[in-house]
Amino acid sequence: MKDPEVMEADFLIVGGGPAGCMAAIRAKELAPEMNVVVVEKAEISRSGAAGRGMDALNNVVVPGISTVEEYLEALEIVTDGVFDPTISRVIGERSFGILKRLETWGVQFPRGEDGNYIVNQFHPKGRFLVEMRGELKKILAREVKRAGATVVNRHTALDLLKDGERVAGAIGLDLTTGEFKVFIAPAVLLCTGGAARIGLPNTGYLHGTFDCPWCNGESWRMGYEAGASLTGFEYTARSSMTRDFNGAGQSTFIRHGAWLINGLGERFMERYDPERMERAPAGIRARAIIEEEKAGRGPVAFVFSHLDPGTIELIESAVFDVERPTMRDYFRNKGIDIRKDPVEVVMTEVYLCGGHGLAGLVADAWGETEVPGLFAAGDSLANPYGFLTGAMCMGEAAAERVVQKDYPSPTSPDTASKLKRLEEVRLRHDRGRLGVSLRDFEYKFRRLVNDYVAPPKSARKLQRFLDETEGMVAEQEDVPARGPHELMKAFEAKAGLFCARMAARASLFRTESRFGLYHERVDYPEKDDENWKTRVIIRAGMEGPVVEKEKK
Amino acid sequence: MNLSFNQESCTGCGACVKYCPGHVLEMGPEGIPYERYPDDCWYCGVCQVECPQDCITLLFPYLIR
Numbered sequence: 001m002k003d004p005e006v007m008e009a010d011f012l013i014v015g016g017g018p019a020g021c022m023a024a025i026r027a028k029e030l031a032p033e034m035n036v037v038v039v040e041k042a043e044i045s046r047s048g049a050a051g052r053g054m055d056a057l058n059n060v061v062v063p064g065i066s067t068v069e070e071y072l073e074a075l076e077i078v079t080d081g082v083f084d085p086t087i088s089r090v091i092g093e094r095s096f097g098i099l100k101r102l103e104t105w106g107v108q109f110p111r112g113e114d115g116n117y118i119v120n121q122f123h124p125k126g127r128f129l130v131e132m133r134g135e136l137k138k139i140l141a142r143e144v145k146r147a148g149a150t151v152v153n154r155h156t157a158l159d160l161l162k163d164g165e166r167v168a169g170a171i172g173l174d175l176t177t178g179e180f181k182v183f184i185a186p187a188v189l190l191c192t193g194g195a196a197r198i199g200l201p202n203t204g205y206l207h208g209t210f211d212c213p214w215c216n217g218e219s220w221r222m223g224y225e226a227g228a229s230l231t232g233f234e235y236t237a238r239s240s241m242t243r244d245f246n247g248a249g250q251s252t253f254i255r256h257g258a259w260l261i262n263g264l265g266e267r268f269m270e271r272y273d274p275e276r277m278e279r280a281p282a283g284i285r286a287r288a289i290i291e292e293e294k295a296g297r298g299p300v301a302f303v304f305s306h307l308d309p310g311t312i313e314l315i316e317s318a319v320f321d322v323e324r325p326t327m328r329d330y331f332r333n334k335g336i337d338i339r340k341d342p343v344e345v346v347m348t349e350v351y352l353c354g355g356h357g358l359a360g361l362v363a364d365a366w367g368e369t370e371v372p373g374l375f376a377a378g379d380s381l382a383n384p385y386g387f388l389t390g391a392m393c394m395g396e397a398a399a400e401r402v403v404q405k406d407y408p409s410p411t412s413p414d415t416a417s418k419l420k421r422l423e424e425v426r427l428r429h430d431r432g433r434l435g436v437s438l439r440d441f442e443y444k445f446r447r448l449v450n451d452y453v454a455p456p457k458s459a460r461k462l463q464r465f466l467d468e469t470e471g472m473v474a475e476q477e478d479v480p481a482r483g484p485h486e487l488m489k490a491f492e493a494k495a496g497l498f499c500a501r502m503a504a505r506a507s508l509f510r511t512e513s514r515f516g517l518y519h520e521r522v523d524y525p526e527k528d529d530e531n532w533k534t535r536v537i538i539r540a541g542m543e544g545p546v547v548e549k550e551k552k
Numbered sequence: 553m554n555l556s557f558n559q560e561s562c563t564g565c566g567a568c569v570k571y572c573p574g575h576v577l578e579m580g581p582e583g584i585p586y587e588r589y590p591d592d593c594w595y596c597g598v599c600q601v602e603c604p605q606d607c608i609t610l611l612f613p614y615l616i617r
C-alpha cells in the first residue's frame with residue numbers, strides 16, 4: 001500500500017454547502033494567514049441541497065418586520081418546545097447581517113411595490129422568509145475562492161482523526177483516483193448536510209428523496225464515533241411535496257398562500273388547525289394529510305386558482321426559474337398548469353435534518369461539540385428550522401471561534417490505525433462476501449424504516465427494527481462495492497443505517513407523543529410536558545449508545 | 553435512462569460531468585457524456601443548466617416519470 005498524500009490545515013471544513021462556504025470565507029477574512037481547507041464530495045459551486053438554486057432565504061429577522069424574540073417564539077411552537085434557544089438566538093441575531101453580505105456579493109433580494117424586501121410567512125407565527133433570486137451557491141463558491149481558501153473537490157470524508165480527546169483532522173477518499181487522503185488539522189467543522197436516504201419514498205426510487213440524496217448523515221456518524229452527542233433523532237420528519245417528483249414547492253406554495261384541499265374539494269386544515277391552517281407546524285400538517293387519506297378523502301392537493309395572477313407568476317418564477325427548474329419540465333410532461341390544476345401532494349419518506357428538523361450534533365453557541373476543536377454547522381447541527389440562514393450564521397460563528405481559540409497543532413494523530421481500519425473496510429467491500437447489491441442492501445433497511453420507524457410508532461415496532469437490522473450492521477462491510485464511486489455509496493449507506501438505528505433508539509426512549517405526526521407513539525398517545533419537554537441526547541458509551549434526557 | 557444528450561450539438565466540453573453533484577455522468581469514448589450511474593440521479597437539473605450548448609433533455613427516472 002502506497003502512503004497516502006497528507007495535507008495540513010489550520011481549519012478543515014468537511015462539506016462545501018452554504019455552512020462550509022461561509023465558514024471558509026469568515027475564517028480567511030479574520031485571519032488571512034490561516035490555512036483553510038474545504039473538502040467537498042462534489043464540485044463546490046453546485047454541490048448539496050442548495051446546488052441548483054434556492055428561492056427564499058429562510059429565516060431572517062428583518063428589522064421593522066420581526067424581532068429575535070418573535071423568532072424564538074415561532075420556534076417554540078414549531079419545535080413543540082424542544083430546542084436549544086442559545087443557538088437559535090445566535091441565528092436570529094446574525095441573520096440580517098447574512099442577508100446584507102449576500103446582497104453585496106450579488107445575490108438578489110427583489111423588492112415589493114413598497115420598495116421593501118418581500119418577506120412572507122411560513123411558520124405559524126411571524127414573517128421570516130425573504131424572497132431571493134440569483135445563483136446563491138455559485139456566488140458563495142466564488143467568494144470562497146476569492147477569500148483564498150483551498151477547496152479539495154471530489155473527495156468524500158470517511159472518518160475523523162483524533163489526538164487524545166481532541167480532533168486532529170480527517171481521512172478522505174479521492175473520488176477520481178480512489179486513493180485515501182489524510183487531512184491533519186486542529187479544528188474541524190462538520191457540515192455535510194442532513195440525512196436524506198432514511199425512509200423509502202413511495203416511488204421506490206432510492207435517490208428520489210425530498211432532501212439532497214448525497215448528504216446522508218456522514219457528519220453524524222463520524223462525529224458520534226469521535227465522541228460528540230446527537231439529539232432530535234426521534235423527530236422523523238416527512239414533508240408534503242409534489243407527488244412522485246417529491247421535492248421543492250411546499251414552502252414556496254404555503255408562503256404565497258396556496259391552499260391544501262382534499263379529494264372532496266374541502267380546505268381540510270380547518271379540521272386540524274383552524275387558526276393557522278396551512279401554516280400549522282409541519283408535524284400537524286403532515287398528520288392532517290395522512291388522516292384525510294386514511295378517511296378516504298384523498299387525494300390531497302395544493303390549489304392556486306384563488307390567487308391573483310401576480311402571485312402565481314411569483315410562485316412560478318420561484319420554483320421554475322430558481323429553486324428547481326426541472327419541475328417546469330415535470331409539470332409540462334404531466335400536463336399540469338397551476339393556474340387551474342391542483343398539484344397532488346404526497347408525504348415524503350422519513351428524513352433527518354438539523355436545519356429543517358430537530359436532528360443533529362449537539363454544540364454550544366459557537367457550534368463546538370464536546371470534542372475539543374470539533375464543530376458542526378448547517379443541517380448537520382441541531383439548529384431547528386434555521387435553514388440556509390442558520391447554516392451560514394453558524395458557519396460564521398464556528399470560524400470566529402476557531403480563529404479566536406487558535407488551537408495547537410495535533411502532535412500524535414491516530415492516522416495509522418484509522419488508515420489501517422479503512423484499508424480493511426475497503427478490502428472487505430472489494431471481496432464482497434455478502435454477494436448482494438448495494439442497492440438491495442439499502443432498499444432493505446429503508447423499507448424496514450417505513451415499516452417500523454415511520455410514525456405511528458410503538459415500542460414493539462421500534463424494537464423490531466433494531467433487531468432486524470442488527471445483522472445488517474454486522475454484514476454491511478461485506479456488501480460488494482468496488483471502485484471509489486461504489487465505496488462512497490457504501491459509506492453513505494452505512495451512515496444512513498446508523499442514523500435510522502439512532503432514530504429508532506431515540507423514538508423508543510421518548511415515551512410520549514410529540515411533534516404532530518413525527519413522533520406519534522400509539523402506546524403513549526399523550527403529550528407529557530412535565531416529563532418530556534426536553535431534548536433526547538445520544539452519546540457513545542462503553543457498551544454502545546447511551547440515550548438520555550438532556551441534563552440542564 | 554434519465555437524460556438525453558443531443559449528439560449533434562454536444563461539443564464534449566465536460567461541464568455536465570464536472571458539475572453533476574452526484575457523480576452520475578462520465579465521458580464516453582466518443583467524447584459524449586453518458587450516465588455511468590443512472591440510479592443516483594436526483595433529477596436536479598444541474599447538468600442541464602451548466603451545459604453551454606443546451607443539449608441535455610431531462611427525461612426523469614422511469615419510477616417517477
Ligand SMILES: Cc1cc2nc3c(=O)[nH]c(=O)nc-3n(C[C@H](O)[C@H](O)[C@H](O)COP(=O)(O)OP(=O)(O)OC[C@H]3O[C@@H](n4cnc5c(N)ncnc54)[C@H](O)[C@@H]3O)c2cc1C
Nearest residue numbers: 015017018019041047048049058157192193378379387388
Ligand atoms: C429541495 C429543498 C429546497 C430547499 N429550499 C430552501 C429555501 O428556499 N430556503 C432556505 O433557506 N432553505 C431551503 N432548503 C434548506 C437548505 O437547502 C439547507 O438548510 C442548507 O442547504 C443547509 O446547508 P448545509 O451547508 O448545512 O448543507 P448542504 O447544502 O446540504 O451542503 C452539504 C455539503 O456537504 C457535502 N458532503 C456531503 N457528505 C460529504 C462527505 N462525506 N464529505 C465531504 N463532503 C460531503 C455535499 O456535497 C454538500 O456540498 C431547502 C432544502 C431542500 C432539500
Ligand code: SF4
Nearest residue numbers: 572593594596597599
Ligand atoms: S440531473 Fe442532476 S443528478 Fe442527474 S445527471 Fe444531471 S446533474 Fe447529475
Ligand code: SF4
Nearest residue numbers: 562563565566568603
Ligand atoms: S455540458 Fe453539454 S456540451 Fe458539454 S459535454 Fe455536457 S452535454 Fe456536451
